[in-house]
Amino acid sequence: MSGSTWPQAALDVQFTQVALQRQSIVITAKTLEPAIDLRNAEVFNRTLFTRDDQLFQQMNAGISAGQHEGGGKSLEIRRFGFNLDHGGVNGGLKVLVDNVNQNQGTQGHGQGYLGSLKALSPELIQDVNVINGPFSPEYGDFSGLGVVHIRQRESLPDELMARLEGGNFNNRRAFLAWSPLVKNANTYLAYDGSASNGPFQNPSRYRRDNLNSNYTRSLSESQKIGFRLLAGRNDFYSSGQLPLDLVSAGALDRFGYVDPSGGGRARLGTLAGYYSKSFASGDTLRLDGFVSRSLFDLYSNFTFYLNDPLRGDAFQQHDSRLQQGSNAQYIHFHPVGSAAATFTAGGNFHNNGINVGLYPRQGRVPAGVSTRAHANVTNGAGYAQETLSLLQGRLLVGGGLRYDEFRYSVADQVDPLNGGTHTAGRWQAKGNLAFTPSHRIPLTLHANYGRGINSADARGVVQRPDGPRLGTTDFYQVGASSNVKRVSFSADLFRIEHSNEQVYIPDDGSFALKGPTRAYGFEAKTSIELTRHISLNGGLTKVANAYYLGGDYRVYVSNAPHFVANAALIVSAWHGWSGSLRMRAINRYRLDGEDPSILASGHTVLDLGVSRRVNRKLDVHFSVDNLTNRDYYETQNYFESRATPTAPALFRIHGTPAFPVTAVVGVTLHLGGK
Numbered sequence: 001m002s003g004s005t006w007p008q009a010a011l012d013v014q015f016t017q018v019a020l021q022r023q024s025i026v027i028t029a030k031t032l033e034p035a036i037d038l039r040n041a042e043v044f045n046r047t048l049f050t051r052d053d054q055l056f057q058q059m060n061a062g063i064s065a066g067q068h069e070g071g072g073k074s075l076e077i078r079r080f081g082f083n084l085d086h087g088g089v090n091g092g093l094k095v096l097v098d099n100v101n102q103n104q105g106t107q108g109h110g111q112g113y114l115g116s117l118k119a120l121s122p123e124l125i126q127d128v129n130v131i132n133g134p135f136s137p138e139y140g141d142f143s144g145l146g147v148v149h150i151r152q153r154e155s156l157p158d159e160l161m162a163r164l165e166g167g168n169f170n171n172r173r174a175f176l177a178w179s180p181l182v183k184n185a186n187t188y189l190a191y192d193g194s195a196s197n198g199p200f201q202n203p204s205r206y207r208r209d210n211l212n213s214n215y216t217r218s219l220s221e222s223q224k225i226g227f228r229l230l231a232g233r234n235d236f237y238s239s240g241q242l243p244l245d246l247v248s249a250g251a252l253d254r255f256g257y258v259d260p261s262g263g264g265r266a267r268l269g270t271l272a273g274y275y276s277k278s279f280a281s282g283d284t285l286r287l288d289g290f291v292s293r294s295l296f297d298l299y300s301n302f303t304f305y306l307n308d309p310l311r312g313d314a315f316q317q318h319d320s321r322l323q324q325g326s327n328a329q330y331i332h333f334h335p336v337g338s339a340a341a342t343f344t345a346g347g348n349f350h351n352n353g354i355n356v357g358l359y360p361r362q363g364r365v366p367a368g369v370s371t372r373a374h375a376n377v378t379n380g381a382g383y384a385q386e387t388l389s390l391l392q393g394r395l396l397v398g399g400g401l402r403y404d405e406f407r408y409s410v411a412d413q414v415d416p417l418n419g420g421t422h423t424a425g426r427w428q429a430k431g432n433l434a435f436t437p438s439h440r441i442p443l444t445l446h447a448n449y450g451r452g453i454n455s456a457d458a459r460g461v462v463q464r465p466d467g468p469r470l471g472t473t474d475f476y477q478v479g480a481s482s483n484v485k486r487v488s489f490s491a492d493l494f495r496i497e498h499s500n501e502q503v504y505i506p507d508d509g510s511f512a513l514k515g516p517t518r519a520y521g522f523e524a525k526t527s528i529e530l531t532r533h534i535s536l537n538g539g540l541t542k543v544a545n546a547y548y549l550g551g552d553y554r555v556y557v558s559n560a561p562h563f564v565a566n567a568a569l570i571v572s573a574w575h576g577w578s579g580s581l582r583m584r585a586i587n588r589y590r591l592d593g594e595d596p597s598i599l600a601s602g603h604t605v606l607d608l609g610v611s612r613r614v615n616r617k618l619d620v621h622f623s624v625d626n627l628t629n630r631d632y633y634e635t636q637n638y639f640e641s642r643a644t645p646t647a648p649a650l651f652r653i654h655g656t657p658a659f660p661v662t663a664v665v666g667v668t669l670h671l672g673g674k
Contacts, residue, residue: 032481032483032488032489032490032525032526032527033434033444033446033481033490034132034446034448034477034479034480034481034490034491034492034523034525035131035132035133035135035432035446035448035477036129036130036131036132037059037061037129037130037132037525038127038128038129038130045122045123045125047122047580047609047623048165048167048173048609048621048622048623048664048665048666049122049173049623051071051196051659053065053067053071053075053117053118054625055117055120055122055125056075056117057584058582059128059130059148061130061132061146061539062079062080062132062523062539062540062541062564063077063078063079063093063148063564064077064078064079064560064561064564064586065077065078066078066633066634066635066656066658067634067635067656067658068240068241068634068635068656069236069238069240069262069263069264069656071196071198071204071206071236072204072206072234072236072237072238072263072264073086073109073115073238073264073298074086074087074109074110074113074114074115074117075087075114076634076635077093077114078559078560078561078564078586079093079145079146079541079560079564080145080494080496080519080521080541080543080546081496081519081521081543081545081546081557081560081561081562082145082496082498082517082519082546082557082560083557083558083559083560084112084145085110085111085112086107086109086110086111086112086113086114086115087102087103087110087112087113087114087142088103088105088107088110088111088112088113088142088454088455089110089111089112089454089471089501089503089514090144090145090454090471090498090501090514090515090517091144091145091452091454091471091473091496091498092112092141092142092143092144092145092452092454092473093112093142093143093145093146093147093148094139094140094141094142094143094146094147094148095114095117095147095148095149095150096139096147096148096149096150097117097120097150097151097152098150098151098152098228098272098274098288099149099272099274099288099290099327100270100272100290100292100325101323101325101350102114102116102117103141103142104116104294104319104321104352105141105142105352105377105455105457105458106352106354106356106375106377106457106458106459107296107319107321107354107356108296108297108298108317108318108319108356108357108358109296109298109300109317109319111454111455111456111457111503112142112454113319115234115266115296116268116270116292116294118208118210118232118234118266119210119212119230119231119232119268119270120150121175121190121192121210121212123156123161123163123175123177123190123192124152124153124177124188124190124212125150125151125152125153126151126152126153126154127151128148128149128150128151129147129148129149129151130146130147130148130149131146131147131149132146132477132523133145133146133448133450133452133475133477133494134146134147134428134430134450134451134452134473134475135430135432135448135449135450135475135477136385136400136430136450137383137384137385137400137401137402137428137430138329138344138346138383140348140379140381140383140402140404140428140452140453141350141379141404141453141454141455142454142455143452143453143454144452144453144454144471144472144473144475144498145452145473145475145496152212152214152228153188153214154186154187154188154214154216154226155179155186155187155188155214155216156177156179156188157179157670157673157674158177158179158670158671158672158673158674159178159179159180159181159671159672159673159674160177160178160179160669160670160671160672161175161176161177161179161668161669161670161671162174162175162176162177162668162669162671163175163176163666163667163668163669164666164667165621165664165665165666166664166665166666167662167663167664167665168662168663169196169197169198169199169659169662170195170196170197171194171195171196171662171664172194172195172196173192173193173194173195173666174191174192174193174194175190175191175192176190176191177189177190177191178190179674181674184217184218185215185216185217185218186214186215186216187213187214187215187216188212188213188214189211189212189213190211190212190213191209191210191211191212192208192209192210192211192212193207193208193209193210194206194207194208195207195208198255198659199255199657199659199660200239200255200256200257201239201253201255201256201257202237202238202239202256202257202260203237204236204237204238204239204263205235205236205237205263206234206235206236206237207233207234207235207236208232208233208234208235209232209233210230210231210232211229211230211231211232212228212229212230213228213229213230214226214227214228215227216274222277222278222279223275223276223277223278224274224275224276224277225273225274225275226273226274226275227271227272227273227274228270228271228272228273228274229269229270229271229272230268230269230270231268231269231270232266232267232268232269233265233266233267233268234264234265234266234267235263235264235265235266236263236264236265237260237261237262237263238262238263238264238299239255239256239257239258239262239656240257240258240259240262240300240301240302240656241302241635241637241654241655241656242254242256242257242258242654242655242656242657243258243641243643243650243652243653243654244633244636244652244653244654244655245650245652245653246643247655252643254631254657255657258301258304258643259301259304259312259314261299261301261314261361261363261364262299262300262301262314263298263299264296264297264298264299265296265297266294266295266296266297267294267295267296268292268293268294268295269292269293269294270290270291270292270293271290271291271292272288272289272290273288273289273290274286274287274288275287275288281332281333282333283330283331283332283333284329284330284331285329285330286327286328286329286330286331287326287327287328287329288326288327289324289325289326289327290323290324290325290326291322291323291324292321292322292323292324292325293321293322293323294319294320294321294323295319295320295321296317296318296319296320296321297316297317297318297319298316298317299314299315299316299361299364300314300315300316300317301313301314301315302639302641302654303639303640303641303642304641304642304643304644305642305643305644305645305647306640306641306642306649309642309645309646310645311360311362311367312645314360314361314362314363315358315359315360315361315370316358316359316360316361316364316366317357317358318355318356318357318358318359319354319355319356320354320355320356321352321353321354321355322352322353323350323351323352323353324349324350324351325348325349325350325351326348326349327346327347327348327349328346328347329344329345329346330344330345330346331343331344332344332345336388339388339389339390340388340389341386341387341388341389342386342387343384343385343386343387344383344384344385344386344387344400345382345383345384345385346382346383346384347380347381347382347383348379348380348381348382348383349378349379349380349381350378350379350380351376351377351378351379352375352376352377352378353374353375353376354374354375354376354377354458355372355373355374356371356372356373356375356459357369357370357371357372357373357413358370358371358372359372369414370414371412371414371459372412372413372414373410373411373412373413373414373418373419373459374410374411374413375408375409375410375411375458375459376407376408376409376410376458377406377407377408377409377455377458378406378407379404379405379406379407379455380404380405381402381403381404381405382402382403383400383401383402383403384400384401385398385399385400385401385430386398386399386400387432392439393436394435394436394437394438394439395433395434395435395436396432396433396434396435397432397433398430398431398432398433399429399430399431399432400429400430400431401427401428401429401430402427402428402430403425403426403427403428404425404426404428404453404470405423405424405425406423406424406425406455406469406470407421407422407423408421408422408423408424408458408461408462408469409421409458409462410458410459410461410462412459418459418462418463419462420462420465421462422461422462422465422469424455424461424469424470425470426453426470426472427451428450428451428452428453428472429449429450429451430449430450430451431447431448431449431450432446432447432448432449433446433447433448434446442482442483442484443480443481443482444480444481444482445478445479445480446477446478446479446480446481446492447477447478448475448476448477448478449474449475449476449477450474450475451472451473451474451475452472452473452475453470453471453472453473454470454471454473454501455469455470455471456468456469456470456471456501456502456503457503460502460503461502464502467502467513468499468500468501468502468513469502470501471498471499471500471501471502471515472498472499473496473497473498473499474496474497475494475495475496476494476495476496477492477493477494477495478492478493479491479492479493479523480492486528486529486530487526487527487528487529488526488527488528489524489525489526489527490524490525490526491522491523491524491525492522492523493520493521493522494520494521494522494523495518495519495520496518496519496520497516497517497518498514498515498516498517498518499515499516500513500514500515500516501513501514501515515548515549516548516549516550517546517547517548517549517557518545518546518547518549519543519545519546519547519557520543520544520545521541521542521543521544521545521562522541522542522544523539523540523541523542524539524540525537525538525539526538526539533571533572533573533574534569534570534571534572534574535569535570535572536567536568536569536570537567537568537570538565538566538567538568538583539565539566539567540563540564540565540566541563541564541565542562542563543562543563544562546560546562548593555593555594556590556593556594557590557593558589558590558591558592558593559589559590559591559600559637560589561586561587561588561589561600561602562587562589563585563586563587563602564585564586565583565584565585565586566582566583566584566585567582567583568580568581568582568583569581569582576612576613576614577610577611577612577613578610578611578612578613579608579609579610579611580608580609581606581607581608582606582607582608582609583604583605583606583607584604584605584607585602585603585604585605586602586603587602588600588601588602589602591636591637591638591653592638598638598653600633600636600653600655601632601633601636603630603632603633603658604630605626605628605630605632605658606626606627606628607623607624607625607626607627608623608624608627609621609622609623609624610622610623616670616673617669617670617671618667618668618669618670619667619668619670620665620666620667620668621664621665621666621667621668622663622664622665622666623663623664623666624661624662624663624664625659625661625662625664626658626659626660626661626662627661628661629660629661630658631657631660632657632658633655633656633657633658634655634656634657634658635655635656636653636654636655636656637653637654637655638651638652638653638654639651639652639654640652641654
């Protein structure tokens with residue numbers, strides 16, 4: 001229920017609109033805009049997902065995502081030529097669900113960790129708003145390379161809904177929902193359960209169970225209050241990242257393993273409340289808050305026997321967390337002379353209480369303590385933005401300012417001298433301009449600037465008090481967009497500059513300084529309505545260069561592709577059929593900033609989804625992921641490892657294999673239509 005600070009005219013970027021009551025899609029070509037993408041419910045509701053992380057792959061918008069653990073833990077996120085690890089470094093990608101922060105700072109397995117996204121159910125997604133940079137003052141920490149705001153439904157079109165799925169690799173999933181008719185209220189209760197063994201020789205034994213509910217009541221025509229409750233659990237085993245030289249030599253199967261005890265488990269619950277009020281003047285007040293509890297354990301072994309040939313290098317990462325957050329926003333419409341103006345002001349508060357640790361292990365039993373600490377991170381912020389509509393709507397000008405203050409407190413349970421308390425704060429300016437030279441010419445010129453921030457791990461801040469505590473990202477973008485009848489197009493040039501930032505590496509308890517860096521390139525997006533039932537859309541992001549500033553010689557940013565592309569051919573409501581053929585691709589990319597010969601392989605992958613409405617109560621579905629059975633790796637990294645106790649230690653590329661061709665069939669029952 002959080003509103004964007006952008007004017008409605010700037011949000012007219014939909015590829016499609018959903019006719020919810022008919023459960024079909026009406027294709028429209030809207031004007032695209034370089035700074036914003038919008039994905040609606042149809043993208044998610046018509047596709048059968050065999051893994052929960054596939055939801056993120058449907059968001060596209062230049063985002064490349066891959067698994068480290070074959071479907072269990074958080075995705076590795078790559079964007080604009082930077083590797084964001086699990087979402088929180090090198091600028092970060094901020095992700096929210098109904099205004100609840102998903103990035104977990106000072107996490108047991110990486111700054112900005114996004115594992116809570118596994119509690120999402122695709123059937124409950126209403127829309128996804130993607131901001132392609134830190135251009136909105138509404139969002140702070142981890143927003144340097146953009147924001148993904150996912151909003152869930154308040155109710156479902158049917159009183160009862162059941163979706164059952166099954167496929168190869170023992171894939172099974174059930175989604176059950178009850179959305180009763182309640183006077184002056186929207187509500188639902190939903191269960192989502194899935195399981196899979198994957199293609200691995202060490203079966204993944206993946207199991208996920210989520211319970212999701214919503215109750216939103218209209219207090220009057222202008223007021224609403226709502227509550228959401230989400231609870232979930234996730235358990236899995238993992239083959240981890242394998243040495244690819246051994247796979248190429250035939251000594252290790254592509255779906256084999258070195259350590260059979262890898263994997264993880266997570267438990268989480270979130271209770272959120274929302275309130276909104278519209279005034280006769282058109283002004284809007286929005287308030288929301290949440291409390292969240294999570295438990296997380298990850299069992300990893302990246303280097304196998306490198307450091308301890310006798311027992312191995314296996315370790316456990318633990319994160320026990322209590323979060324509270326709140327947001328307030330007021331939107332005021334007013335004239336400034338002859339111009340129409342929108343003033344938005346608000347504030348955010350977020351607090352994390354964290355018990356975090358790193359433990360050597362035998363199997364899944366801790367065999368000692370490497371690090372253990374109680375950390376508390378508090379973030380308060382305020383922001384304001386003014387947007388003017390001039391020249392009869394042909395010129396939109398906006399400017400905003402945001403300030404974030406952080407307090408880091410650490411009580412180290414191993415070495416008390418490593419504890420302490422520190423603070424950090426930073427201003428962030430925003431600006432945007434959209435100019436249409438003539439209403440007769442379907443062309444709009446855009447310019448956007450924003451400074452984003454990403455916080456450091458609290459342990460790193462306290463242990464290195466003289467180091468940087470907040471990283472900054474300055475993002476510059478200029479472009480143009482056009483809409484000619486059924487064709488929409490946008491293109492832009494971008495330049496990104498990161499400051500120095502201190503990153504805590506929880507895998508080994510060490511620190512790394514990264515930056516300052518610079519990247520530049522271009523993006524292009526298009527949407528074409530071929531017929532009333534068929535559309536084509538796609539986009540590409542090309543990074544021309546990404547490198548570290550300073551030094552005696554140039555060192556390049558590594559571990560992220562410089563070319564990311566997506567396309568989709570969509571058929572909708574054609575004699576009861578709906579479906580899509582989707583493509584995603586990345587190029588080969590550096591895994592070492594100094595040696596250009598050390599490269600990760602790229603890939604082009606096709607996915608197919610088909611849905612048929614049999615009657616008003618029954619839909620049948622068929623989906624195929626990796627349609628051409630492409631052999632590729634979701635993530636690849638270059639580091640030293642020893643595969644057996646007696647093997648030599650080698651620097652080599654390690655990879656996590658992607659699933660081969662995966663077919664799933666399903667049925668959806670709609671009962672008691674509203």
